[in-house]
Structure formats: C-alpha cells, structure tokens
Amino acid sequence: xxxxxxxWISSSSFAAVTRRTFYKPLPSHLTHKRxxxxxxxxxxxxxxxxxxxxxxxxxxxxxxxxxxxxxxEKNEAxxxxxxxxxxxxxxxxxxxxxxxxxxxKKEKKSKVKEVEPEPEFVNTTPSGEKKDLSGPCPTAYNPxxxxxxxxxxxxxxxxxxxxxxxxxxxxxxxxxIPIPPPNVTGALHLGHALTNSIQDCLTRWNRMKGKxxxxxxGCDHAGIATQIVVEKRLMKERGLSRHQxxxxxxxxxxxxxxxxxxxxxxxxxxxVGSSMDWDRARxxxxxxxxxxxxxxxxRLHDEGIIYRENRLVNWDTxxxxxxxxxxxxxxxxxxxxxxxxxxxxxxxxxxxxxxxxFAYPVENxxxxxxxxxxxxxxMLGDTAVAVHPNDTRYTxxxxxxxxxxxxxxxxxxxxxxxxxxxxxxxxVKITPAHDPNDYIVGKRNQLEFVNIFTDEGRINENGAxxxxxxxxxxxxxxxxxxxxxxxxxxxxDNKMVIPVSERTGNIVEPLLKPQWWVNCKDMAQEAIxxxxxxxxxxxxxxxxxxxxxxxxxxQDWCISRQLWWGHRVPAYFVNIEGQDNERMDGxxxxxxxxxxxxxxxxxxxFPDVPADKITLEQDEDVLxxxxxxxLWPFSIMGWPEQTGDMNVFYPNSLLETGRDILFFWVARxxxxxxxLTGQIPFKQVFCHAMVRDAHGRKMSKSLGNVIDPMDVxxxxxxxxxxxxxxxxxxxxxxxxxxxxxxxxxxxxxIPQCGTDAxxxxxxxxxxxxxxxxxxxxxxxxxxxxxxxLWNATRFALLKLGEGYTPRSGIEVTxxxxxxDLWILAKLNQCIRKTNEYLEQYxxxxxxxxxxxxxxxxLCDVYLETTKTAY
Numbered sequence: 129x130x131x132x133x134x135x136w137i138s139s140s141s142f143a144a145v146t147r148r149t150f151y152k153p154l155p156s157h158l159t160h161k162r163x164x165x166x167x168x169x170x171x172x173x174x175x176x177x178x179x180x181x182x183x184x185x186x187x188x189x190x191x192x193x194x195x196x197x198x199x200x201e202k203n204e205a206x207x208x209x210x211x212x213x214x215x216x217x218x219x220x221x222x223x224x225x226x227x228x229x230x231x232x233k234k235e236k237k238s239k240v241k242e243v244e245p246e247p248e249f250v251n252t253t254p255s256g257e258k259k260d261l262s263g264p265c266p267t268a269y270n271p272x273x274x275x276x277x278x279x280x281x282x283x284x285x286x287x288x289x290x291x292x293x294x295x296x297x298x299x300x301x302x303x304x305i306p307i308p309p310p311n312v313t314g315a316l317h318l319g320h321a322l323t324n325s326i327q328d329c330l331t332r333w334n335r336m337k338g339k340x341x342x343x344x345x346g347c348d349h350a351g352i353a354t355q356i357v358v359e360k361r362l363m364k365e366r367g368l369s370r371h372q373x374x375x376x377x378x379x380x381x382x383x384x385x386x387x388x389x390x391x392x393x394x395x396x397x398x399x400v401g402s403s404m405d406w407d408r409a410r411x412x413x414x415x416x417x418x419x420x421x422x423x424x425x426x427r428l429h430d431e432g433i434i435y436r437e438n439r440l441v442n443w444d445t446x447x448x449x450x451x452x453x454x455x456x457x458x459x460x461x462x463x464x465x466x467x468x469x470x471x472x473x474x475x476x477x478x479x480x481x482x483x484x485x486f487a488y489p490v491e492n493x494x495x496x497x498x499x500x501x502x503x504x505x506x507m508l509g510d511t512a513v514a515v516h517p518n519d520t521r522y523t524x525x526x527x528x529x530x531x532x533x534x535x536x537x538x539x540x541x542x543x544x545x546x547x548x549x550x551x552x553x554x555x556v557k558i559t560p561a562h563d564p565n566d567y568i569v570g571k572r573n574q575l576e577f578v579n580i581f582t583d584e585g586r587i588n589e590n591g592a593x594x595x596x597x598x599x600x601x602x603x604x605x606x607x608x609x610x611x612x613x614x615x616x617x618x619x620x621d622n623k624m625v626i627p628v629s630e631r632t633g634n635i636v637e638p639l640l641k642p643q644w645w646v647n648c649k650d651m652a653q654e655a656i657x658x659x660x661x662x663x664x665x666x667x668x669x670x671x672x673x674x675x676x677x678x679x680x681x682x683q684d685w686c687i688s689r690q691l692w693w694g695h696r697v698p699a700y701f702v703n704i705e706g707q708d709n710e711r712m713d714g715x716x717x718x719x720x721x722x723x724x725x726x727x728x729x730x731x732x733x734f735p736d737v738p739a740d741k742i743t744l745e746q747d748e749d750v751l752x753x754x755x756x757x758x759l760w761p762f763s764i765m766g767w768p769e770q771t772g773d774m775n776v777f778y779p780n781s782l783l784e785t786g787r788d789i790l791f792f793w794v795a796r797x798x799x800x801x802x803x804l805t806g807q808i809p810f811k812q813v814f815c816h817a818m819v820r821d822a823h824g825r826k827m828s829k830s831l832g833n834v835i836d837p838m839d840v841x842x843x844x845x846x847x848x849x850x851x852x853x854x855x856x857x858x859x860x861x862x863x864x865x866x867x868x869x870x871x872x873x874x875x876x877x878i879p880q881c882g883t884d885a886x887x888x889x890x891x892x893x894x895x896x897x898x899x900x901x902x903x904x905x906x907x908x909x910x911x912x913x914x915x916x917l918w919n920a921t922r923f924a925l926l927k928l929g930e931g932y933t934p935r936s937g938i939e940v941t942x943x944x945x946x947x948d949l950w951i952l953a954k955l956n957q958c959i960r961k962t963n964e965y966l967e968q969y970x971x972x973x974x975x976x977x978x979x980x981x982x983x984x985x986l987c988d989v990y991l992e993t994t995k996t997a998y
Contacts, residue, residue, distance in 0.1 A: 253277035256284035265925055269918035271882020271911065272842070279398055288403045290342045290777075291335075297776055303334035303341045304777040306761055307397075307404070308785045308793070309412060311350030312386045313357050314856075316396045317827060318890070318902060319786065319819045321837035324402045325887040326816060326894060326971065327784050331403055333966055342777050344764050345397060345404040347390050349413045351694035351753045352449065356631055358382050358693075375692050382693050386411070400837055401883050408773075410764045412756045413695070420763035421756050422698045422721045424804055429699070429719040433647050433803075434687070436699075436714040440567050441686050443639035444629045445585030445599070446471040449690035450643060452752060454792045456636050457628045463621035469600055470634045471585060478600040481624055485553075485617035486610050488513060488530035491538060497522070497530055498617050499557040502624055505603040508591040509580040510539055512558040514569060517543035519554050533613055534593060534606075542573050561640045579640050599637065642712040644688040644697060644749070651799035652682040658798065664808050667969055671787050671815040678791040685796075687752045694750030700726040704734065705741040718744075758796035761809035768804075780810040787815035814969050816894055822873065822903040832866030833873060840907055843880030846870065878904055885911035891971040892979075913979065920987050927994060951990040954981060 249272050253259050259277040266273065282288065291298055305327055310320055327343065335341040355370075358381055362368050370378040390411065397404065410417060428434040441450035461481035468477055484504050487496040497513055513530055515522040522541070529538040546569050547556050560570025561577040570577060580591035587594045587602050594602045610616045627636035656679050658664040659672060666672040688697055699719045701711060709716045718733060720726025723744060731739050756763075761780050765773040779801075783794060794813055801809030820826055821833040832853065839849070849870045853863050881889075881904075889907040893900045925932075940952070958981035965974035 249273040249276070251276040253281075255280045257281060265922050267922075269915040271880065271884065271914065274918070275883050279401065282403065283398075283406065288343070289405050289407070290340045292340055292776075297340040298338055300338035301340070302776060302781065303331070303339045304344075304780040305331060305342075305782050305784065306344045306764055306780055307346055307402075308783075308789075309346040309348040309410075309757065309760065310393055311353055312347050312389050312393065312411075313350050313353045314389055315836050315838075316393055317819075318835045318837055318840070319827060320396075321400050321840075321886065322816060322819050322890045322894070322900070323784065323786070324397060324400050325890045326814075328400075328402045329887075329891060329971065330782065330784070330966070335403075340776075342408070343402065343404045344408050344410070345394065345402070345406060346410040346760075346764060347386075347393060347412070348753060348757055349386070349411065349694060351689060351691050351750060352447070352451070352455065352631060354382060354385065355691050355693040356447070358385050361385070370692060378692055386413075396836075396838060399841060399883065401887065408764070412753075412760075416766065417756065417759075417763055418695060419721075420759050420767055421695045421751065423768045424755075424759055424800065425698050425751070426719045426721055427804065428646065433651075434644060434719075435647065436642060436644055436712070436717055438640055438642045438712045439645065439684075439686070440561075440564055440638050441641050441643055442627065443583075443637045443641065444632055444634055445581075445583065445637055446632045446634040447629070448583045450641060450686055450688065451629060451631070451636065452686075452754060452792065454754075454789070455630050457630050458625045459628045460623075460625050462623055467635075470632055472598050472600055478603070480626060481622060482619050483622035483624075484607065484619050487615045487617055488539070488557075489533070489615075490525065490541075491529040491531050493528075495525075497525070497541070497555045498553045499555050500552045501557055502622060503562075503603075504606050505587075505591075505594075505599055506559045506562045506580070507557060507606065508534065508587065508594065508602075509559045509561050509578040510557045511560060511570065511576045511578055512540050512542050512573065514542050514544045514547050514556045514558050515554060516547040516549040517545060519547075519549040521554060533615055534609065540575075542575075544569055544573065562638050564638060567638075567640075577640060581637060581639060583639075585637060643686050644699070644747075644751075646685040646687055646755075648682045648685050648799060651803050652679045652795075654802050655679055655795060655798045658802065658808050664798065664810070665812045666790075667812065667814045671790055671813070674787070674790055675795070678795060685752075687755045688747070688749040689752055690748075691750050694753065695756050697747040697749050697751055698722075698726075699747045700730070700744040701747070702730045702734065703743045703745055704737055705743075717747075754792055754796055757793060758800045759804075761797055761801060762805050778805070778809070779807050782812045782814060783810040784814045784816065786818055788818060790815055818899045819890075820899050820901050822901055824899070824901045832869035835878070835904070837886060839878050840881050840886045840904065841883050843878055845877040846874055849874060849877065874904070879908050879911070881907045881911040882914065885914050888913070888975060892975040894971040913983065916987060917982060920982070920991060923991060947990060947993045951986060954985045954990075957981075958985075 249270055253276065257277070258281050290302075307327065308323060310316055331341055331343040358378075359370055362370065362373065362378075362381065373381070394406075394409070425434060442453065442456050443449075444451055463481045464479065465481040466477040467480055468474060472478065480502075483500050483502050485498055485500040486504075486507070487498050489496050497515075499513060501507065510532065515525070517526075522543075525541045526543050528541050530541060531537070532539055542558075546565065547554065558566045558569050558575065559578075560566045560575050561579045562581070567577075569575070578590050580587055581599065582588050585599045587597050587599075589595055591602070594605055597605060607616065628634070629636050655664075656676065659666060659675060666675055698721065699717050700723065702709075702716045702718060718726050718729040720729060723746070726744055727742070730742050730744060731737075734742065759767070761783070762774065762778055765771060765778045767774060767778075783797070785794060790813075797809050801807065818826075825833060827834045832849075836852075850867050853866050853870075858866060886907055889910045890900075890902075892906075892910070893902065940949070944952070958977050961977040962974050965971070965977065
C-alpha cells in the first residue's frame with residue numbers, strides 16, 4: 129500500500145456549499161437497498177454540514193431512524209406498487225409453465241464471444257525512466273503491469289533520500305528507522321515482508337508529513353547460520369569440509385555466498401517496495417562496521433566489562449561451538465521417549481524422559497545415599513552429594529564422604545539450601561562442570577570442577593573407564609555397570625525439557641569452556657531506567673513487561689563463538705619466551721584495535737620482559753553475531769566517528785522488530801548504545817507479532833511452509849515450489865516431508881497477488897497482538913480489492929475524459945453536489961482515522977478504515993450515483 133498524505137477540506141466552506149445545494153433525484157437504477165442507504169446519506173450530509181460548521185468534522189450517523197417526509201412516503205408507495213406488479217408477473221409466468229405441463233420451452237442460446245487472454249506483460253520502460261501512462265488504460269487489472277518500473281524511477285529520482293534543504297533537516301522534524309538486518313543465509317520470507325511492510329508504511333507516512341526521513345537498509349553476516357549453510361553446500365557440491373579447505377579459502381567461499389544472496393535479498397527488498405536510501409546500505413562485515421566492532425570491544429575490555437573466564441556454555445558437540453540461548457530450543461518430553469541424536473549412530477535411538485536412581489556407598493560405613501538423575505553419564509564428573517542443612521535424615525553425614533564406584537574418588541557430602549528435601553530422596557548429586565545449577569553450588573562451596581567431555585562429546589580421560597564413548601552410549605554403559613555393582617535403584621518416567629540446537633537438531637551439552645563474557649548488570653539497570661523514565665517507549669505494553677522480566681534477571685553474556693565466519697575477537701594472547709602461561713588467565717590477554725596497538729599494550733603490561741621476547745597470538749574465535757548487530761543503530765551512522773549522520777539521525781526515531789528478539793537484540797542495542805554513545809539508540813520500539821502458517825505452525829523449511837514473498841507477488845505453481853526445496857540444503861527425508869506439507873497447503877500453487885495486495889494483507893493482520901496465522905487466500909482476497917480500486921479509477925478516468933487536468937487547489941468550488949460533499953466528508957473521516965491508527969501503530973484498524981472507505985462508501989455508494997447523476 130502506497131500511502132499519500134491528504135489534507136482536510138475547510139469545514140466552513142463545506143457547510144456553506146451544502147446549504148445552497150439542491151437535492152438531486154435518486155438514480156433509478158439503484159437497488160432498493162442502495163437507494164435506502166443513499167437517502168440516509170443525503171439527509172445525514174446536510175446534518176453533518178451544520179454540525180461541521182459549529183463543531184468541526186464528526187462521524188457519520190448513516191442508518192439512524194427518522195420520520196419519513198411526505199415525498200418519501202409517496203416514493204415508498206410507488207415502490208411497493210411496482211413490487212406488487214412484478215410479483216404478479218412472476219405468478220402469471222409460473223401459472224403458464226404449469227399449464228404447459230411443467231415443460232419449459234427450450235431457450236435459444238446466445239452466442240458468447242470468447243475473450244482472448246491478454247498477452248504476458250513485458251516491461252518496456254527503460255530502467256530509471258518514468259513510466260509512460262499516455263496510452264489507453266488496460267481493461268483488466270494486472271499487478272505485474274501496474275507495479276512495474278515505478279521503483280527504479282523513484283530510486284533514480286532520489287525520492288528515498290532524506291530531504292535536507294540547505295543541508296539541514298526540515299522544520300517538520302526527522303524520522304529515522306533502521307532495518308533489522310536480514311541474515312545472508314538465503315532468501316527473505318514472509319516474516320521479513322511483514323517487517324518491511326510496517327517499516328515502509330511508517331517511512332512513507334512520515335515522508336508525506338514533510339519530515340526529513342531516512343530508512344537504512346543492510347544485511348547481517350549471521351555467523352553460525354551462514355557458516356553452516358556454506359559448509360553444507362561445500363560438502364554437497366565438492367565433497368570438502370572447511371578444515372580441508374582452510375580458513376582463508378573458506379572465508380572466500382562465504383564472501384561469494386554473501387555476494388550472491390546479499391544481492392538477492394536487496395532485490396527482494398526493492399520488490400516489496402521498501403523505500404530505502406540504498407547509498408547508505410550496510411553489511412555487518414563492511415570495513416566501517418569492523419572498525420566499530422573492534423572499537424566497542426577494546427573500550428569495554430579496558431573498563432573490565434568484557435572479561436575472560438572459564439564458565440558453562442551451551443555447547444553443540446556437532447558444530448563444536450558455543451550457542452546463544454536464542455539458538456537453543458527447549459523441547460518438552462511427556463515421559464519416556466526414544467530419540468535419534470545427530471552426532472550418534474543414525475540407526476540407534478536413545479532413552480530420554482526418565483530419571484534413574486543409584487546409590488553412593490558412604491565411606492567407612494554400611495550406609496548409602498541414593499541420588500537420582502536424568503543425565504546418568506554425568507555422574508562420572510560428580511564432585512559432591514548435597515543435602516539440605518535442616519534435613520535430619522542426613523545431619524550425621526555432614527562433612528563425610530561417599531566413594532565413587534568407578535574411580536574410587538572421595539566425594540564430600542555437603543549441606544546446601546539449594547536442595548529440596550521433599551523431592552526424591554532429598555539428596556542431590558552435584559556436577560559443577562556440566563550443569564548450570566550445580567555450577568553455582570560448586571562455586572559457592574569451592575568444589576572441584578571435573579570436565580568429562582571432549583569438544584566432540586566423547587568421554588575423556590576424566591571419565592574412566594568409559595573413555596572414548598559418545599555421551600549417550602556412555603549413559604547406557606554406566607547403567608549396565610551400576611547394575612553389575614548392585615548400585616542401581618530404579619528408573620521412572622520423568623516429564624522433562626531437553627535443550628536442542630536449532631541449527632543442527634543436536635542435544636546441547638552444558639560444557640565448561642574459557643570464553644569472553646560481557647558483564648551486563650550495570651548496563652541493564654540503565655536500560656531499565658530508560659524505560660521507566662519514558663526516555664524509551666516499548667509498544668505494546670505486554671512487551672514492556674517482558675523487557676523488565678529479562679533485564680531484572682539478566683546474566684552475563686557469552687560473546688565468543690568457535691567459528692571462522694564473523695568478526696574475529698580483537699584480543700591477543702601474550703606469549704613470553706621461556707614461559708608456559710595459562711590461556712584461561714586474563715592477565716596474559718590484551719586487546720587492540722589492530723595488532724600493532726595490541727603489541728604496544730603487551731609491552732607496557734610486561735615492562736620487565738624484553739620486547740623481542742614477546743609474541744602475540746590472536747584468538748581464533750569470532751564474536752557472537754548479536755555483538756556486532758548490537759551496535760547497528762549507531763555503527764550504520766559512522767560511529768565511532770562523529771559524522772554528520774550521527775548528528776542528524778541518531779538516536780533513531782523507531783526500532784521495529786519481532787517480539788521474539790526483544791532481549792537478544794533490542795536490549796543489547798539499548799545497553800551498548802547507552803554505554804558507548806551516552807544516548808538511547810532509539811526513542812520507540814514497536815514489537816510486531818510473529819508470522820505463522822494458516823495452521824498456527826512456526827515457519828520452518830523442513831515443514832515446507834516458509835514462503836518467499838516473491839512467490840506471493842508473482843505467483844508460483846506447486847511443481848516449482850517442490851523444485852525450490854530440492855535446490856536447498858534439506859536432506860531427502862526433509863524434502864519429502866516438506867513437499868507433502870506444500871501439497872496440503874498449496875494444492876494449486878500460490879496465485880499471483882502483487883506487492884500492493886501482499887503488503888496490505890500483512891498490515892491488515894497487524895495490531896500488535898497475538899501471532900499472525902497467515903492464510904495466502906486472504907492475500908488473494910486483497911488482490912481482488914486492488915482490482916476494485918483499478919476498476920473504480922478506470923471508471924473515473926472515463927467520466928473525466930481525455931482532456932481532464934486536476935486543479936492545483938484542494939478547496940471546494942461551490943459547484944459540488946450533495947453526493948460530492950458527502951464523499952469528501954467520508955474521505956476526511958477516513959484520513960483522520962487512518963492518521964490516528966498509524967500514530968497508535970494499529971495497522972489493522974488503519975487498513976480497515978481505508979478498505980471500508982473505498983469499497984463501501986466510494987464504490988458502493990458514490991460511484992453509483994455518478995452513473996446517471998449528470
């Protein structure tokens with residue numbers, strides 16, 4: 129939908145003209161229903177004129193009951209007489225048919241002239257040139273033909289650039305909105321189309337209000353997602369892993385992918401009509417963005433906000449990297465469940481959703497303590513058994529030890545309030561290196577941290593005698609050995625949640641790894657204050673509540689990833705000749721905007737060491753994608769330099785995004801923005817609902833319900849939808865499942881709907897409430913509405929004639945009919961409502977106001993009156 133800014137008619141002129149205009153007779157071709165509606169409209173228009181002169185514009189009261197005039201009573205009598213005559217005619221025809229024995233005479237068929245299909249549209253307008261509309265208006269609406277060529281002309285004409293008279297913002301104000309940068313992992317989907325429809329609607333609306341307006345495009349490198357896609361493609365096409373290719377050669381392959389799909393994404397954004405200033409397009413790995421990332425890291429590291437520590441992370445043993453919480457899906461199990469595990473034997477299934485009890489023998493005693501666990505293999509890394517301090521059953525065991533059945537290690541029995549004495553036996557095994565809660569207990573009680581897994585998820589030397597076994601093979605082996613030793617005490621069903629990697633489907637393992645972390649506590653408090661003080665507004669209010677819940681319980685943020693694609697950590701380990709220093713020790717790490725600066729800092733840190741004895745080794749890891757995208761609102765403006773764009777367009781006016789990344793992205797932008805620039809990065813946040821399919825399912829490539837907006841705009845057959853799946857990275861089983869889903873949802877493919885219909889439909893779903901279950905047939909319905917607009921415009925052009933030129937002014941002339949004045953009043957009401965709803969970000973009501981005006985008031989009433997009124 130391409131919104132234009134319309135102005136109010138002078139209400140005093142409207143009232144004066146209405147009073148001196150005579151009523152015209154109703155068109156005879158109108159049905160009784162429309163005539164009745166229109167008669168009320170005329171009466172209401174005169175009442176409205178008087179009211180507008182006194183009170184300004186008011187809502188219409190069409191349909192109110194009032195006493196009929198004498199003329200109205202006569203007209204009603206005539207109508208009833210005609211109706212009676214018509215009914216008598218029908219009765220006579222029925223009687224004649226009965227007299228003929230009920231046999232109808234064969235009617236002569238009229239010849240139907242076949243309509244030749246219109247030829248396929250070919251855009252002949254040179255790129256960037258204005259479309260030639262001098263020819264006859266086509267009889268049928270074709271969205272491809274209607275929408276062609278305009279975007280290139282708009283862009284070439286500079287209409288998307290911020291209007292800066294004399295290099296300064298307009299007095300009406302500034303509106304800045306940055307795109308949430310889509311990942312360069314492939315094509316955009318309808319979720320992106322929704323985001324950009326909302327953002328572009330607001331951009332065009334503010335531009336038409338006269339503001340200096342900037343909509344900034346860009347793409348995100350999406351570290352882990354993009355690396356996986358490119359690795360799969362390399363293996364599929366060339367049979368190579370990234371390790372066989374090498375880091376430098378692999379990164380060249382990823383940049384090739386980025387060039388291909390980055391261009392495709394930008395093409396899609398143009399096709400969905402996003403009016404962006406393309407000269408300001410940014411990619412999160414551009415040199416200017418790398419500079420911003422390094423600057424941010426060094427500043428925060430210097431202040432101690434970024435630090436290095438050996439802590440638990442979400443570890444994917446298949447990818448061999450840490451994951452963010454957003455990349456981990458918590459899968460609920462109702463009880464005992466057999467599952468395949470991606471990095472294990474594909475022919476085998478493993479048992480989950482149970483809790484297993486076993487006994488630890490107490491040292492120098494005949495007693496035992498029974499503990500229960502859902503992850504039996506982790507008992508190989510147990511370093512304590514905890515009981516509640518007030519649990520009298522175990523008071524006599526405080527300070528004593530149990531003996532590990534496989535390693536003969538002495539494990540202390542510790543009192544700790546973490547334990548729930550009412551759950552199970554009231555005794556809990558503690559594995560600090562492999563469980564987040566146990567990690568806290570271990571820190572509090574200064575326990576030993578024993579890591580039993582390799583990065584690949586195999587048992588290491590600390591898990592003897594089960595070394596070399598994969599995690600869940602070890603689980604089975606430990607169970608069998610406990611049974612042999614007589615220490616097994618039973619297995620029960622247990623409703624539970626298991627963490628699953630969204631990238632690989634692998635079961636995530638909590639693992640102790642030295643990583644780079646951000647201390648978020650103080651920054652989170654400042655972000656909370658910004659919302660409570662009104663500096664930052666979060667819409668809708670439900671999202672504001674979620675904001676406080678996240679920020680008040682914030683944990684430190686792990687920002688390092690064991691990948692090759694991404695911003696390499698600008699930190700260097702200081703090697704001192706003749707010394708073997710611990711890499712986990714932050715004292716031997718320095719950061720720098722480049723290696724030369726890092727070397728200067730290393731030499732200053734170790735003044736007693738000769739400079740030639742110091743060498744630096746840059747960290748192999750890259751930064752979490754959310755770290756670089758957390759700088760997005762100001763890095764796209766040229767930060768850390770104080771550029772002209774920083775002065776004019778920062779802070780941004782609005783950040784519009786999905787509510788699912790309120791914490792993972794929005795909160796981090798606010799924290800980093802306040803810390804690094806001293807300002808909140810935007811004044812408002814609008815969180816739209818998530819787009820799901822018609823059945824309420826999350827969009828997923830493996831389900832076949834991810835829809836490319838280009839397929840809605842241009843239409844696509846079912847066979848071509850199937851073919852798209854085969855061109856991707858899904859395996860054969862996933863392709864078959866996805867194709868079955870497509871066959872159910874799109875048995876006839878997707879019809880051509882056009883950009884306008886798609887955007888209007890997406891906005892019509894959006895009120896800031898619950899998730900959107902998008903039915904493509906509804907988009908097709910708005911395509912038919914666009915056809916109605918086309919036909920109405922075509923009718924108007926026929927009425928106005930070839931030589932018509934519009935007046936320059938918008939004021940009424942005094943020659944308008946009552947019908948003209950009525951439709952102008954309705955137009956004013958529509959404008960007022962649309963502006964009010966857009967101010968509230970209630971796009972559902974805004975589109976409803978426009979839809980109802982065009983369909984029910986302009987087409988159904990006003991245009992009907994013009995057919996015989998003149």
